[in-house]
């Protein structure tokens with residue numbers, strides 16, 4: 001029986017050839033050590049691949065993805081990745097990137113039952129409950145605004161987690177950036193929020209939420 005994935009193996013062979021033609025030592029150097037400057041926390045959505053969007057090669061961005069780019073302090077997977085990124089790799093910039101047309105965000109806005117995923121998107125639903133003004137917007141705009149507010153929420157969660165608290169208390173330089181990606185044109189939108197070690201985290205989060213609201217309600 002022919003291998004239905006043979007084309008992927010062939011793609012891989014060509015990809016290795018292309019990279020090693022540019023830098024014969026590329027994989028040898030990477031095998032010894034990874035030294036990424038950036039961590040990407042994004043959605044599983046196939047249209048939002050971290051490396052490609054920001055033009056980085058393997059070894060240049062440490063990636064964690066889950067449904068809806070959610071950061072929860074009780075998610076051992078996400079928190080382990082963040083801890084490794086900050087404490088072992090000494091990552092300088094943590095990027096939480098949401099995207100428009102996000103299935104998880106859209107599902108959080110409808111009143112239908114989706115099964116298991118409803119447990120996962122429950123924290124996203126709470127953002128809507130805390131921001132009842134969203135319901136006055138038309139549906140498409142509600143979805144966009146929720147993607148933006150979700151990024152701010154997850155940046156806030158990241159800033160509150162023990163790993164970041166400890167890193168900042170010890171003077172480590174690590175910033176958190178919140179971005180939104182538009183799947184319609186492949187562009188990253190304006191930075192939604194940016195937090196630094198000595199910044200007033202709560203004030204910056206509130207200001208980011210207020211700016212999103214002001215843009216949305218006009």
Ligand SMILES: [Zn+2]
Nearest residue numbers: 043045102103
């Ligand atoms: Zn998504």
